[in-house]
Amino acid sequence: MRTKLERIRADIEALAAFNATPGEGLTRLSFTEEHRKAAQYITEQMQQAGLAVRTDAVGTIIGRMEGTDPAAPVVMCGSHFDSVKNGGNFDGPAGVITGLETARVLHENGVVPKHPIEFIAMIEEEGARFGAGLFGSRAMTGRLGEQELATFTDPDGITTGQAMRAFGLDPAHYADAVRKKGEIKNFIELHIEQGPILENSGDAVGIVETVVGIKEVEVTVTGRPDHAGTTPMDMRADAFLVAAKTAIAANEAAVAVGEGTVATVGKLEVRPGSFNIVPGKVVFYVDIRSKSTDCIEAVLAAVTAKLNELTAGNGALSYALRMMVETKPVQADPHVCDLLAESAEKLGLTSRRMLSGAGHDAMIMADITNIGLVFVPSRGGRSHCPEEWTDYDLLQNGIETVCETVQRLACE
Numbered sequence: 507m508r509t510k511l512e513r514i515r516a517d518i519e520a521l522a523a524f525n526a527t528p529g530e531g532l533t534r535l536s537f538t539e540e541h542r543k544a545a546q547y548i549t550e551q552m553q554q555a556g557l558a559v560r561t562d563a564v565g566t567i568i569g570r571m572e573g574t575d576p577a578a579p580v581v582m583c584g585s586h587f588d589s590v591k592n593g594g595n596f597d598g599p600a601g602v603i604t605g606l607e608t609a610r611v612l613h614e615n616g617v618v619p620k621h622p623i624e625f626i627a628m629i630e631e632e633g634a635r636f637g638a639g640l641f642g643s644r645a646m647t648g649r650l651g652e653q654e655l656a657t658f659t660d661p662d663g664i665t666t667g668q669a670m671r672a673f674g675l676d677p678a679h680y681a682d683a684v685r686k687k688g689e690i691k692n693f694i695e696l697h698i699e700q701g702p703i704l705e706n707s708g709d710a711v712g713i714v715e716t717v718v719g720i721k722e723v724e725v726t727v728t729g730r731p732d733h734a735g736t737t738p739m740d741m742r743a744d745a746f747l748v749a750a751k752t753a754i755a756a757n758e759a760a761v762a763v764g765e766g767t768v769a770t771v772g773k774l775e776v777r778p779g780s781f782n783i784v785p786g787k788v789v790f791y792v793d794i795r796s797k798s799t800d801c802i803e804a805v806l807a808a809v810t811a812k813l814n815e816l817t818a819g820n821g822a823l824s825y826a827l828r829m830m831v832e833t834k835p836v837q838a839d840p841h842v843c844d845l846l847a848e849s850a851e852k853l854g855l856t857s858r859r860m861l862s863g864a865g866h867d868a869m870i871m872a873d874i875t876n877i878g879l880v881f882v883p884s885r886g887g888r889s890h891c892p893e894e895w896t897d898y899d900l901l902q903n904g905i906e907t908v909c910e911t912v913q914r915l916a917c918e
C-alpha cells in the first residue's frame with residue numbers, strides 16, 4: 507500500500523486531542539477553540555502535502571492540488587471534522603484524514619493529475635451546536651439561507667452568525683461558499699459505517715449505492731386525562747395506548763414492505779406524565795427510512811390508517827401529524843461505484859454494495875456533482891458514542907481504495 511498506517515494513526519490521535527470533554531468521548535463543536543485548533547492542524551498537514559489551502563466563507567477548509575488543466579472540473583474528497591456531544595474519534599475525521607493521506611501519497615509520488623483535486627474538511631455536519639447539520643455542504647450547494655444564520659441558536663442563545671463572527675468569518679458573505687454545477691466533477695467521501703453490516707460480512711469496504719430517503723413525522727395524539735383508578739377500561743381515551751399501537755404498526759409495516767426499510771419511534775412524551783393519570787396527550791416521532799420512496803409512503807400510510815382506526819368511534823380521541831424532515835433517496839454515481847469496486851479489487855480487498863441509512867455531506871453534494879461514498883467497518887456497529895472505533899488497518903483499507911479512485915477520477 508502507498509498510504510501509511512502510522513500517519514493515519516497520528517492524524518486520528520492528533521485530532522482526537524482537540525476535545526472539550528476529555529475522558530468522556532469527543533466533543534468538538536463548531537466555531538469553538540477545539541474547532542480552531544483542529545482546523546489549524548488540518549491546514550498545516552495540507553500545506554505539508556503541497557496543497558494551496560484556503561477557508562471558504564462558512565469555514566470549510568479547502569486544500570487544492572492544481573491539475574494540468576486548471577479549468578477542468580474539480581475532483582473533491584473529504585468529510586467533516588465536527589462531532590456530536592460525547593461522540594467518537596472517527597465519525598467525520600476518518601474522511602478528512604482520507605483526504606490528507608491521499609494528498610500526501612499523490613504529492614510523494616509526483617502525480618500531476620489532469621483535473622485539479624480539492625481536499626476538504628467541513629464543519630457542523632452533525633448540527634450538534636446549532637441544530638441544523640450538513641452546514642458546510644449546504645453552504646456549498648446553495649441550500650443555506652440568511653435566516654438560518656440569524657435565527658438558529660446554540661443552547662446559550664448565540665446565533666450561528668454571531669458564532670461565525672466571533673470565529674473571524676463574516677456571515678454576510680455566506681453565499682460566497684456556493685459552488686456552481688459543473689465546477690465539481692466528483693465528490694468522494696469516506697465515512698465509518700456506524701452500523702454492523704461490514705463487520706458481520708467481513709468485507710473490507712462498503713460502496714454505497716443509495717443514501718436512504720427519510721420522513722420524520724411528529725404525531726400528537728390527544729385523549730382525556732382521567733383518574734387511573736376510578737376510570738373503567740372501556741371509558742378511557744388513553745393517548746398513550748394509541749401511540750403504542752401505532753408504534754407497533756410502524757414497525758410491522760416496515761418489516762412487511764422490506765427492501766431494507768426501517769421505522770423507529772425513538773422519542774415519546776406522555777402528558778401529564780403521572781403514574782396515576784390516564785395519559786391525556788402524547789407527542790411522538792416516527793422516523794421512516796428507505797431507498798424506495800414508495801416504501802416510505804407505504805409505512806406512512808399504515809401509520810395513518812392505524813391512527814384513524816384507533817381514534818374512530820371515540821369522540822375524546824384525535825390526532826394531528828406534522829412533517830419534520832423529508833428527504834428523497836440519493837443515488838451514488840454508478841461510474842464512481844464501479845471505479846471504487848475495481849480499485850478495491852486491485853488492492854486485494856473485498857467490497858460490497860450497500861445502503862446508507864444515515865445522511866452525510868455526500869448526500870447534499872449530489873445536488874451539484876456525481877458522488878461516491880465509501881464505508882469502513884465500525885466495531886460492534888457503534889457510533890456517536892465514546893466506544894466508536896475502527897481498527898487503523900481497516901481504516902487504511904478504505905483510505906487506500908479512495909486514494910486509488912481519486913487518482914483515477916482526476917486523471918481520466
Ligand SMILES: [Zn+2]
Pocket residue numbers: 586597598631697866
Ligand atoms: Zn459523520
